[in-house]
Amino acid sequence: MKASNSVPIQPNNVTKGFIIVDNVHKHYDMGEVKVLALNSINLSINRGEIVSIVGSSGSGKTTLLNIIGALDYADSGKIIIDGHDLSSLTDKQLSYMRRETIGYVFQNFNLLEELTAAKNIEMPMILTKKSKSERKKKVEELLKIVNLDDRANHKPNQLSGGEQQRVAIARALGNDTKIILADEPTGNLDSATGNRIVDLLLRVSKEGNKTLIFVTHENHIATKADRQIVMNDGLIIEDKITKSK
Secondary structure, three states: OOOOOOOOOOOOOOOOOOEEEEEEEEEEEEOOEEEEEEEEEEEEEOOOOEEEEEOOOOOOHHHHHHHHOOOOOOOEEEEEEOOEEHHHOOHHHHHHHHHHOEEEEOOOOOOOOOOOHHHHHHHHHHOOOOOHHHHHHHHHHHHHHOOOHHHOOOOHHHOOHHHHHHHHHHHHHOOOOOEEEEEOOOOOOOHHHHHHHHHHHHHHHHHOOOEEEEEEOOHHHHOOOOEEEEEEOOEEEEEEEOOOO
């Protein structure tokens, strides 16, 4: 049954278990075959924690990220974010959470080709109650953070892959979300650029006390996180601290 709570969702004061994945299962129908993508996943992530998820192709890491981000749905089990069970939220509340609580950074950037860097960053803010002047000021701030203030009026096809990914990061930060989810943020970048992108994600997450979860297949990138989760065949096979705070 859907909750009757009005939008927006009221935050609570949870500090531990900010994101909880409780016995989550997910399968996909591939014709006559059912593929088990996630098998009894249990996970708790604290507010402000930086977590990498690694595993081979088909291990379930992107599926887990998408379900945490309410871009996909579990067959069973619960995802609880800041004390709110996603399965109990209305469609409007889920849309609000995706817009106000979670920022996404995609492997393929997902920028709108017809818009400039500045307009791409502004897009998520247009859906909020921010005024035009507030949006303009925020876009300028974000362009400086990602060192692209001189590229504000360039469209995606005029930007390098690293520059496009920095625009995508700035866009994810536009609504000052508590959570940043990044799916293979270095997947389409060369090694040096990829390292700079991850370092940027780590910096803005730490400075803003944001919870960052990123998927990668590169171990040297994964170990930059505070915590590393290793997946195989839809299971978490290892969950370890990678560095001390």
